[in-house]
Amino acid sequence: MKLQAYLKGAPAIVLAGLLVGSLPVQAKAPIEVVTSFSILADMVKTVGADQVNVVSLVPADGNSHEVELTPRDIKKVASPDTRLLFVNGLGLDSWTDRLLSSSGFKGTVIVASDGVKVRKLDEASAHDEHGHPVADKDAHDHADHGHEGHEEQAHEEEHDHGHNHGEFDPHAWQDLANGQIYVRNIARALSQADPANTALYEGNARDYIQQMQALDGQVRKAMSDIPAQRRKIVTTHDAFGYFADAYGLEVIAPLGISTSAEPSAKAISAVVRQIKEQQIPAVFLENVKNNKLQDQIARETGAKVGGMLYSDALATTGEATSYLGMMRHNIRVITEAIK
Ligand SMILES: [Zn+2]
Incomplete structure (x- = not known):
């Protein structure tokens, strides 16, 4: 009775209270975020x-090592709404370094x-053998310029293509660890940008x-379940080094780490010889390569030909x-081909 009277008497106040209490979270626009790749x-x-x-x-199925930036991309990154x-x-x-300088991005950059x-890539010389002269040339250019301070950053801006310089393997996501x-870095960055939703981000990260x-x-x-001597594959470019290290696979990649180098005839015949000698069971295609x-x-x-692997980009x-899904697909395709 008492409660009913209360509700009858003051529904407007109750509603207003509820609205005020929930407004800040519900009405807030989502955070605008840009990522380099899919x-x-x-x-x-x-x-x-x-x-x-x-x-x-x-985008999905795109080449994450290189990018043709459009005015729309630059506008998106330059927008004051884009925070991360x-x-x-x-x-x-x-290549995002170039984008950052041309867009005047004011938000936060997170290195995932x-x-x-x-x-x-201490086996950088091996990659050269496999036809990767570009990285070698870049390395020399690099030394010649003698930048002070932000050496790495200044260097990258000079190149339209984000070639890896043979020092580090960038394909770290291929190991689920x-x-x-x-994911932890992403959850932390989102929580810092939007503390009100920290519990949501942390919870989603935990599930993920x-x-x-x-x-x-x-x-x-x-x-x-695969016999050790059959755990060997050939991919196009060297995107599966972390996967191989984590899960016990040997990967031969005629293109080395870059996606832009064209292997020489000599490099190809070396790979052909190696495949025959080691009886490597399968050769794989990649969604990001010819x-x-x-x-x-x-x-x-x-x-x-063992099928299509997804290396640097998701499928459309x-x-x-x-x-x-990409990791699930890759392990299924690999194990079916070499078992
Ligand atoms: Zn790659």
Whole structure:
């Protein structure tokens, strides 16, 4: 009775109170976020849910090492509404340095790979053998210029293509343990930008990390079922070094770390010889590369073409349109081809 009277007497006040209490969270616009490439975009969307609007500069099936920036991209990054720019780092998307200077971006740049155990390319000379003269040339240019201070940054701006310089392997996301580090960095950055939704971001990150851990176990199991001498594959460019280290696979990549180098005839015949000698069972295509070379290698060696791997970009359709889906797809395609 008493409560009813109260509600009857003061519904307007109660409603107003509810509205005031809930307004700040419900009416707030999502955070505008830009990512350099599609895998990061998926991770940020998964952690940020409907509290973020994410635009990826390199789209699904695009080449994340290089990018043709459009005026629309620059406008998006220059917009005062865009608060966060997520990059991979490790040389993959150093083209964003150029974008930052031309757009006058005022927000925060987050390097998603911060904290991963970086895979060094100390076998850089081996990549040169496999036809990667570009990185070598860049390295010399680099030394000649003698920048002070922000050496790395100043250097990257001189190049239209974000070639990796042969020092670090940027493809850290191919190890699900690293994926978890990316997600923690993303959740922290979103929470700092939008403290009111910290619980949401942290909760989503926790769920996501659990899924990554479960999948990591499945990948290990699937790989351990393959006889050790058959755990060898050929990919186009060297995007699976972290995957190989984490899950016990040997990967040969005729293009080395870059996606722009064209391998020499000598490099190709060296790979063909290696495939025959080591009886490598399968050659894989990649969604981000022209795959003619793989067809040629398969013909010359008798290795089978094992299917399509997603390395540096998600797919536009199908299973590999998410990071977890991509990892699931890749392990299935690899194990089916070499088992
Ligand atoms: Zn790559």
